[in-house]
Amino acid sequence: MDKRKKIEDSLAKNLPQRNSTPLAKAHVKDEKDIKDDYEFSRETYKDLINTGVRSLDVMSELARESEHPRAFEVLSNSIKNIGDVTDKLMALQKTKKELNKEKNEEQKKITNNNVFVGSTADLQRMLSDKPDDTVIEIDAEN
Numbered sequence: 100m101d102k103r104k105k106i107e108d109s110l111a112k113n114l115p116q117r118n119s120t121p122l123a124k125a126h127v128k129d130e131k132d133i134k135d136d137y138e139f140s141r142e143t144y145k146d147l148i149n150t151g152v153r154s155l156d157v158m159s160e161l162a163r164e165s166e167h168p169r170a171f172e173v174l175s176n177s178i179k180n181i182g183d184v185t186d187k188l189m190a191l192q193k194t195k196k197e198l199n200k201e202k203n204e205e206q207k208k209i210t211n212n213n214v215f216v217g218s219t220a221d222l223q224r225m226l227s228d229k230p231d232d233t234v235i236e237i238d239a240e241n
Contacts, residue, residue, distance in 0.1 A: 103225050110213055137195055144188040151181040 158177055162170035215222055 102221070106215075106217070106221070106225050110215075133198065137191065140191055141188065144184055144191065147184050148181060148188070151177060151184065155181070 155174070155177055158170070158174045162174050
């Protein structure tokens with residue numbers, strides 16, 4: 100029985116752990132928060148860009164009609180601001196891809212291969228909950 104316990108412990112070390120620990124639950128909650136924040140930020144940036152593009156039409160018409168230098172300055176600042184928000188949106192996408200890449204790399208590090216060193220009789224004894232007399236033992240004949 101002691102041998103069986105050693106083998107089970109050895110195999111259990113290489114098996115992936117279930118995510119029922121409080122740390123794993125916190126990790127899942129963090130992933131959900133990250134996803135929610137990403138979606139919120141993305142929608143906000145898109146709304147800002149759309150609002151800016153609509154306001155550009157109005158400002159450009161106002162600048163043409165008034166021919167005032169300040170109107171053209173405000174128009175150029177608005178164009179710059181829309182460009183900056185677009186860059187932030189792209190940076191957000193890049194950050195999201197990097198986070199997913201790191202997550203995938205962590206998952207790839209898990210090794211699920213186990214090697215059993217022993218005879219088939221030992222393996223049968225370990226897997227079987229029955230007494231030792233039900234294990235098939237055959238001597239190798241030359």
